[in-house]
Amino acid sequence: MKRPRGTRFGAVLLDLDGCLVDSNDAHASAWSDALAKFGRDVPASGVRPHIGKGGKELLRDFVTPAEHALLADAMGAVQTELFMARFSREVRPFPGAAAAVRAMRRAGILVVLASSAQKDVIRRSLALLRLDGVLTGQTSAQDVEKTKPFDDIFSLAIDRFDLAPRRPVAIGDTPYDVAAAHQIGVPCMAMRSGGFPLRTLRSADHLFAGVAEAWEKGRHLFA
Amino acid sequence: MKKNPTALAFHGLTIRSPDPEALAGKCQALLGWQVLVRGRGRIVLGDGPELFLEIRRGRRGEPEGVQQIHLAVKHLERGRRAASRDDLGGDSWSRPLTPALGLTLRQFRRAPSPQWRKKRKRV
Structure with a gap:
């Protein structure tokens, strides 16, 4: 998927576990x-x-x-x-993560939860985070044949919610998020909140401590 | 179009034998399988519920032979038969194919009972 370089991200493919909740x-x-x-x-x-x-x-x-x-x-x-x-x-929410997602939405950025988790787990996590109604949409393991590190979850989210014109960025916490995003040419912001060693996240395009910091310090990267 | 359960694999055989111990011994020697379950007139060899050989003592005079074929499936509910929980961690139902041979369809849905859990090394 070819994307213009240098433009800001107008959509987010957001992982759940390790990004929004400490799970x-x-x-x-x-x-x-x-x-x-x-x-x-x-x-x-x-x-x-x-x-x-x-x-x-x-x-x-x-x-x-x-x-x-x-x-x-x-x-x-x-x-x-x-x-x-x-x-x-x-399981606990990461401080500031849900607030950052709400701020993204207020800024007009589409946020799709692109998780490999099961639907029940996603539902319960969103209730914990009080993000019901905030997200543009979501995908789960049940929606695809192959889950991460394959790109299917991200590809489905991009197609289903027509995110390609908005230059989406993936936000994840594992090397499997990075691999899945890069397979389809989507940049990836890696969050260290998931506890993965830095060396496993080096191929990410941006690195932040967590979603709250990604929004705060990486605000210039978003539309 | 009539829908049927989706077959995945034959995963077990029940064999009747006048001497289950002797037959189990031969199978163990050939296959290297361990005893999973041992009961009255019944020995189960194998790796677990996903692949096993059950040997049951046959009635006097009955020849050795396959008694039951176990087939793992998906969408068991399409069979439109009442399934029941079994010790292998599945829901299953059986029906006779001939007077001497039966077929069990099983969908694995949960952990097997402790006797069917063989400790295995990490692959």
């Missing part, structure tokens, strides 16, 4: 517990670097292809159930 560790723990229920002993620290991929893509590193074909859906369902059980106890 990556809870996701890793829930995956570890879910895999244990299927007989696999994988510590949360082993899963943590893979958080940010969609569930099916994440599982490819931990199960055989045959297991993946038959059990990935069940494993994902168990992980979602365990994550939701942890949600109110462990």
